[in-house]
Amino acid sequence: MADDGFVFTDNLVNISNQLWAITAMIGAALCGKVLVVIGIVAMNPVSRPHLDRVSFRILVWALLANTVFGIANAVSAKFTGPTWACGFTIFLLQVIVELSSAEEPRLIVGQLTLEMSSFLLFSIALNLQLVVIHQINGQKMEKFYVFGSIIISLCLTVPPYAAKQYGWNPLAQDCFYSNENQKQRLAWQIGTQLFWTLLTVAGEVSTALAVIIYIVRHQLRNRKYLATGIGSRIRPRSSSAVAVNDRVVNATIYRNVIFRIIIYPIVSAVINLTSVVCVIHITQGDGVHNWTGYSVLLVSDFVYGGRAVLYALLAATDPGLVRAVRAFIQSKKQNLSVQAELSTRGASIGAPTKYPGASHSHTDYDDLQTGPRADIEEGPRDHDAFQDFESAGVEALGNGRHTIWLQEDMMRRREKMLARDRDRQEFQKQI
Numbered sequence: 001m002a003d004d005g006f007v008f009t010d011n012l013v014n015i016s017n018q019l020w021a022i023t024a025m026i027g028a029a030l031c032g033k034v035l036v037v038i039g040i041v042a043m044n045p046v047s048r049p050h051l052d053r054v055s056f057r058i059l060v061w062a063l064l065a066n067t068v069f070g071i072a073n074a075v076s077a078k079f080t081g082p083t084w085a086c087g088f089t090i091f092l093l094q095v096i097v098e099l100s101s102a103e104e105p106r107l108i109v110g111q112l113t114l115e116m117s118s119f120l121l122f123s124i125a126l127n128l129q130l131v132v133i134h135q136i137n138g139q140k141m142e143k144f145y146v147f148g149s150i151i152i153s154l155c156l157t158v159p160p161y162a163a164k165q166y167g168w169n170p171l172a173q174d175c176f177y178s179n180e181n182q183k184q185r186l187a188w189q190i191g192t193q194l195f196w197t198l199l200t201v202a203g204e205v206s207t208a209l210a211v212i213i214y215i216v217r218h219q220l221r222n223r224k225y226l227a228t229g230i231g232s233r234i235r236p237r238s239s240s241a242v243a244v245n246d247r248v249v250n251a252t253i254y255r256n257v258i259f260r261i262i263i264y265p266i267v268s269a270v271i272n273l274t275s276v277v278c279v280i281h282i283t284q285g286d287g288v289h290n291w292t293g294y295s296v297l298l299v300s301d302f303v304y305g306g307r308a309v310l311y312a313l314l315a316a317t318d319p320g321l322v323r324a325v326r327a328f329i330q331s332k333k334q335n336l337s338v339q340a341e342l343s344t345r346g347a348s349i350g351a352p353t354k355y356p357g358a359s360h361s362h363t364d365y366d367d368l369q370t371g372p373r374a375d376i377e378e379g380p381r382d383h384d385a386f387q388d389f390e391s392a393g394v395e396a397l398g399n400g401r402h403t404i405w406l407q408e409d410m411m412r413r414r415e416k417m418l419a420r421d422r423d424r425q426e427f428q429k430q431i
Contacts, residue, residue, distance in 0.1 A: 008294070019298060020305040023309065024308065027305065027312060028069075034312050051321065052429050054142050058146070059124065073304065111193070112153050115157060118196070122200040123148075124261060127145065152196075198276055201272050258431060274303050
């Protein structure tokens with residue numbers, strides 16, 4: 001039912017579309033800036049290793065998708081008057097407008113990148129569960145995450161585009177699903193977007209909770225073992241047990257990084273769930289007929305347009321990227337200091353230096369002569385001293401077996417430590 005005095009005027013439609021377009025432009029710009037920073041840092045050999053993580057590379061793909069998504073949303077938004085946002089949109093997106101002047105191509109780009117972003121963020125949570133709990137190599141699965149997200153997104157967006165389901169939406173007065181039949185429009189929305197979005201939300205929440213419970217449970221178990229002394233007597237007896245134990249240890253060591261990665265799918269789940277609720281509310285209400293419906297429309301516009309802003313902020317505050325930027329800045333400072341030192345040394349080459357020659361005194365030249373020093377070259381000369389040295393050697397040989405065993409034990413421990421460090425580095429690359 002319509003509220004008293006509410007009329008969905010062109011002015012309200014313009015406000016809604018401007019909110020969508022402006023937030024989309026800001027999100028696309030922020031994602032683009034973060035991608036530029038990542039590209040610059042990734043080209044530096046010192047800072048590049050900090051970005052070597054499966055979840056971060058998937059996040060970069062999600063940033064690319066959200067950049068295109070923000071541009072497509074900004075172009076698709078309608079402006080009813082000469083506003084600064086409209087002018088800026090035309091200036092920034094003129095090439096895209098010329099390539100795609102119709103609504104449908106821009107809509108399929110927006111829907112395609114929207115689906116890709118959802119599936120990529122779900123892949124981050126899925127990869128954590130596969131690596132931490134099921135001991136699957138995340139680096140080998142990375143290509144399946146990316147190409148799988150692209151293929152599934154194409155399968156979900158091409159059919160409605162071919163069936164001409166994208167266009168002007170009379171309910172919200174914007175570009176979206178355009179079928180005039182409410183049941184058919186809702187069926188297309190559920191089958192090609194809402195169901196899959198809810199599926200990714202359920203997957204993100206369940207996998208994130210599984211990883212959190214797994215780490216917390218093993219942390220509590222390890223503390224119990226240490227407190228009771230049982231852990232010192234337990235030794236894994238099979239290679240699989242050793243692998244599980246090492247994986248638990250690695251997950252415990254990198255738990256802060258893992259918990260930080262889990263934020264990505266959780267934020268994605270909140271955004272997607274909010275957008276689904278708004279779309280269902282508007283569709284079920286058969287349009288905007290009251291202030292409550294208009295408020296839901298504004299929330300939907302803000303969520304759809306501003307999702308790229310949140311993803312850009314999450315990527316900009318990623319611990320790996322922060323460390324990489326610090327390493328990049330530190331390397332540049334070191335290069336500047338080395339260049340300054342080299343220039344200083346080059347300037348001092350022409351300074352007078354004291355060398356032996358005719359221009360120096362005879363005593364100066366004598367000071368440069370090297371001769372035997374009694375405190376270094378003189379050693380035990382008498383027969384008794386040699387006998388003492390020989391007896392010490394015999395005693396050392398008598399303890400030779402013990403010494404060799406100690407050396408071998410130290411070498412074994414060193415190899416185990418290096419192996420654990422390599423395993424932890426590989427684990428960090430996979431998560």
